[in-house]
Each structure stands twice: as C-alpha cells, then as structure tokens.
Amino acid sequence: MKAPERYYDFQKDISGCGVFGVINTKRELIPGSMPIQAMCTMHDRGNGLGGGFAAYGIYPDHADKYAFHIMCETQEGLDSAEELIKKFFVIHESQPIPTKPTLAIKNPPIVWRFFLSAKQGGDRPKWRTNDEKDYVVNVIMHINKKTPAFVFSSGKNMGAFKGVGFPEDIAEFFRLDEYQGYIWTGHNRFPTNTPGWWGGAHPFTLLDWSIVHNGEISSYGINRRYLCEHDYECTLMTDTEVVAYEIDMLIRKHGLSLRMASWVFAPPFWDEIDRMPEEQRKAFEALRMVYGPALLNGPFAILVSDGTCLMGLNDRIKLRPLIVAESGSNVFMSSEESSIRDVCRELDTVWAPKAGEPVIVKLED
C-alpha cells in the first residue's frame, strides 16, 4: 500500500526486557501462578512501565470463537469499536475482562472482551472476497486505526493480558491466577524513552500468534517500510510489532514454515551459506535476497506461539540471553535460568540455544 503521509516521522520506543515461556506438550493445563512467579523472579529486568502475559487454552468453552480483547480510555471509544465489531462480526458474548483494583495499577483503561465469529461473504460490509483470516486482520487494523479503542488480542482459545506496571501487578489486575493454559508467555519491560502506554506492552498478538520480545530491532526502519509495502501499517510505536506482522505475512500469506520464518529473522551468515551443498546454498541465497528487508537485525530474544507450538529464537550473534529447559512434558524458555528454577527446581535438561538457532517445541497431538 501507499505509505501514509509522514509515515517516516514516527516515535519508537526502545526497551530492554525479560521474557518467560512455558509449554506443556501434552496440553496439560498450567495455572497462571507459575508464569507469574517466574516473572516475579525477573522483576529487575523491568521498570514497571510494562508487563504482560499470553495464555493458550484459557477459553475452552469458546474455543471456536475469536476472542477479542479490547482496551480503551473512554466508554465512547469502546462503544465506537463495538459498533464496528457489530458490522463485521457476529457477537456471541460481550463482557468486561474480569479485573481487580490493584494499588500499583494507576488509571487502567477499560478492558473488554468479545467472543466473535466472522461474517461471511455478502453479509460483510467490506472485504467480501477475502479469506476469513485476512478479513479478521483487516478489521483489527481498521478498528485500531479508526477508533480510539485498541484490539490487543484476537486469537481463538487464547488471550493476551498486558498493561503498564510490573508483570506481577498486571497479573493481579487481570486476575491471571484464575486462568489455566497449556502455553504461557510472560514479559517484563524496561522501556527507556516513552511513557508507558498500555497498548505498547507485550505480548503482541495477531490472530493466534503472540510474541514477547527482549531486545531492540535495529532494522526496524526497513522492516516497517517493507511491511507497509505488504499492507501492514505499524501504529504501535514499538519494534516488536513488526515481528508479529512478519510472522503473519511469512507463515499465513507466503506459506513458509515457522522454521523458514526463523531463518528469515536470523539467516545464516554468508560464509556459512557459501559452504553449504548447492541446493541449500541456492535456497538460502534466495531467502536472503528476497526476504532481506525482513531480517531482524539487532539484539533480540523472542518467544513466539500460535497455540500449537512455542518457539524461542535469538538474533544471529546472540546479543540477548535465552535459556531453554525441560522437565517432563513442560518446556521452559526464559531470559534467566533462575526464573525457571524458581518454578521448577528439578530440570531434565537446561541449555542456552545457539545464536540464530530456533528452539521449536510442538504439542504432541
């Protein structure tokens, strides 16, 4: 799409962070207390300007509905978002996200959730021929752009919970100890140059994908322009957003596997590619030629999930910590081993994945 007027003149937030993730490969439910405790251990990796969690398997009763989590400063804003949602979706349930007044959380926005199914074909006001996921993504972007409300979670049987505060305070505010899920990710944020904004906290989600990220994407300027060419407009003032959109584009639209996408984010170096057998050399050369603008350059450790797997990935020269550990059917990924040991003292294996090499843990089913 054509870049919006003055698209170059953006404010971007820079942040350091702590991340934690856990997946139970047998889909056994893990209570929210575990990731909360793990994030508490890494309290000092944040500065109270952002915390959040994503959980999969939390809405089994509405597993086939899109669960939209929406935040807005004002009731009017929320109403305008609801108007739009009514036009584009069938609303099955609409309710406030349960919260609890928490001393540490000042001036929270209104948080609301909808369980929705997408209107089909002729019932849609716009984008009639789009496939359903494209349609949902378009509507999300539309709401985020046209209304003061912000959709911060949109997958099925999953949800993101985030805001300004330490993760443990956010967890208390959203009553996350009352949820159970088979995959959890958590994030503690240390932004350095912007006042906290609830929408800017992690995880970032789009459809079922959720991302938590520790690092600074120095290639953000080009990633953002590249995504704009592919009709993704970055509006959230933070670099993690581009990871979410790139995953959506590469996997959903271009049909790449998660493994291939991770190679786009952190491709092998040329001297390694030059030593590969002919077929692979050609494949990686093509990957870097075509997807070079999507390379995530700069320090990062990211945890990505779509509800069927959990992936941990470091940048090409491992400039951020990332530890993986296994215990029975639980696999943990974290910025610090201490946070894993704190919630699971006995571990079968613990290792630090190599730079640029993803760890992808899939559900057994």
Added chain:
Amino acid sequence: MAFAPINKNYHDFFVVRDKDACINCQVCVRQCSYGVHFWDEARQCVRHDNTKCIGCHRCEALCPTQALLIQEKPSNFKANALWRPVFIKNIYKQADTGGVLLSGMGSPADIPVYWDNLLLDASQVTNPSIDPLREPMELRTFLGSKPTRLEFEETPEGPRVKTKLKPNIALNFPIMFSAMSFGSINFNLHIAMARAASELGTYYNTGEGGLHQSLYKYGKNTIVQVASGRFGVHRDYLNAGAAIEIKIGQGAKPGIGGHLPGEKINAKVSETRMVPIGSDAISPAPHHDIYSIEDLHQLIYALKEASEYKVPVSVKIAAVHNVAAIASGVVRAGADIVAIDGMRGGTGAAPAMIRDNVGIPIELALASVDQRLRDEGIRNNASIVAAGGTRCSADVVKAIALGADAVYIGTAALLAVGCTLCARCYTGKCPWGIATNDPYLAKRQNPDIAAKKMANLMKAWAHEIEEMLGGMGLNSIESLRGNRDKLRAVGLNQIELDTLGVKAAGR
C-alpha cells in the same frame, strides 16, 4: 605593454616559481600538456605563461625541487552578488568564440549537497554496537529483480527453493565503478577498472564506448552499456558482460547526447566503437528507437532476448523533475535495475549550462524513487543504483539508508588515480593521463598501479562502511537498505524532510 584580449587578463590561475629552488630541469615543460611552461632560449631558463594554466597541478606534483605552486589568481572583480566572476568570465569567452561553454566533471555549482545535512545513528546502551574486526559484517549485495515471495520445499538435507529466480549480479561491496567509456578515458584505465572490479568482486561499467576484445576476459565483472550511439554494440558484446545497461540519460547532462571528438578516436577506440579513425562519435540526445516508455520496453526485451535472459538489464536515467514516475515506468517496462544519476554526476564533456542547471540532486531523486516503488509495491522488481557525487563512504551509507541497493562511483575512482578535478576532460589533453588518448599522456597511467589504487579506495570505503554499520548495531547491509530511521537531518525544511523521508535531528 601590448594590448591583450580581455580573456587573457582574467585567467583563473597563476604559477608561483621559487627561483632559488628551480633547477631549470624542464620537468614542468614536459609534463604540462597546455604549454604553460616553456624553455626561454634567450634567458636560458624555464619560464611560464599563466594564462594557459588550467589548475591541474601536474607540474607542481612532479617538480623535483618543489619549486612550483599553482594558485588561484587573487585578482578580484568588483564585488557583485549577481555578477559573480564565473558569469563575467563566461561572457568574455563567449564573446570571443561565439560557442557553447564546455566543461568536464561534475557541477561545481553551489547546489545543496544533502549528504551534508544527513547524519547517521549509532548504538548506545540499549543495543550493542558490533565490532567488524571481531564479528561478521556482511556487505554482499544482489542487483536484479526479486520475486515478492518464495516457495520452499523442505528436504532432509535442508530447504530447497522451488521459485525460479531471475538473474541477479552479486557484489561483495555495494559500490561499482560507473560508466566511463573507452575513448573518454583511455585504455589503461579501462584495464585498471576491469582488474580492480575483478579483484574486489564487484563490477565496472563499460560506458557507451563498447568493450575491447582484450577485456572480454573480465566479463564476469563487467556491465556492458548500450547508449543512443550504439557504439560497439553487437551480439558478442551483449553476451560478454554480467549485466546490460541501457543508458537513457546522464546526470551531468540530462536531455542531451554526447560527442567524442575525432581527435580522441585512435585505432583502438575505432575498432572498439566500430567507427572510423578520426571521425567524431556522436551519441544522439534520445535513442532514436525509444521515443516512449513502450519503446523502452521493447528495447529491454530485445536485449533480454539477445542475451537469452541470462543477465539482468539495467536502465540508467538522469535525475530529473519527474524521476519517481519515470523510474516507476522503467521498472514496469521490465528493467531489473534502475540506475539514477544525480545532477552532480561527472562527465567527460558537457555544456556548462546543462551541467550546472539541469536535473536534481541524487539524494532527493533517490528518496522519491525508492518511496514511489515501495508505494506501488514494485520495489522488489528492480534494484536501485544511485550515482552522481558520491564523495566518501559515509555518502554511500547514507545513499543505502535512503534506499539505494548500491552506488556507482566515477569521479571518486578517477580521483583515486590522480585526477585533480581541473574539469578540462573535453580537451583530450589531460596531463594526468586519464581523459586522454594521446599515447604520450596516456602512458602516465600504469594499469597495475591504477588498478591497485582503485581497489584500495574501495576496500578502504568497505572498512569504513563496516564500521558505521557495526556502530548502528547492524551486521548486514540489507538491514540498512531503506532504513531511513538511521538518518536524521539538520538544517532542512519540512518539504525536504518529507521528500527524503527523514526525521529532523533531535526527533
């Protein structure tokens, strides 16, 4: 004092000769191709005629006793903000000759150099800078059309790519030697560029003068050019290089053609260009088979057919007012590479009025073309090569951050072999042995030394680019390309910022 014509009084330079140091060895006499220095038989000493000096500094550099100093003549006209000396002197010249004012090299006019208003970023605290001496730092660049997406097949050995890619050329550095034809510069420098490009793993452009048979062996690192004169263009030529470039325009002289005077056409130039010895080689202003974008489309595909779709086809255009729309058309017409030549680009000969007044600076042109191609979703269809006035590695970094895939350097490459920018290339008397085919002068360039100097320059720039890239926390050039967030501007107005797509410093 006898009457002297007015242009004899207002020459640009004068020679200071230290009489004590001068040993009357006559090196200056032999070195000066403009006849400034001469042996005065009556006085038995070397003397000089200031009016002939063009300020090339050859005598000064070669004088064994450092007895010579070439200075701008300090004699001033009465100060006048409108009638600056250059205009006054030009009028004297034209009143004498009735001719068009000729000039060489890039425009010296005071047109904003936006590179100087753009500043680069570096990492502090929140992300680590990367030391290129200890960590990999990747500059490899591919020029050519790329698909929007790829399809892979996963095999036990690893991924295989199913999408068929169009031909691309691979560069070890995002810098190439720009088109300078054999004829406009001499054979020694063509060999030098060919060898330097081969050693470096980059490319040199033949320019419009064809490619001498003896240089075909460097074809893997050669871009062969097809210009409006079609000099030296034949089937073998088109298949001799790694890419073909159609030259539509040149930044130094948009809208006009070229003229290589007959005096420069010796036997070797003649056989390469396929024109008779001593006859002028005239490139028409337009290609007479391209009067429209659809004609360009035909030529692009004619060349692709002739080269069996094995090499990318580049189209070089001058940066003019509507450059973004033109570039978009060029890409849609099938060009795999668009080379944009800014108005400060060099030339062997151009009318001074054209050189100093026609076109726009490369920075603005590059920024608008890159943005336009992205807005139209066709940026991946073609690479962008920026040319015209790249002075240092920081300019290269800024060009890439604005959106260029690579840059062409011409003037910088000639400076590397001794050019002093005296801007008299069109006389064919270049005392440095560059823009001349006079064997006596041309042999001043040793191809081995020239190749070494050109290669050195590029290696030095590559090191500096790596340092700047690492400082920004990037370890691969593709993360800088089009990454305008790495640039900030000082002293520009809002419209310039919008055109460049760069934030003001401090924001």
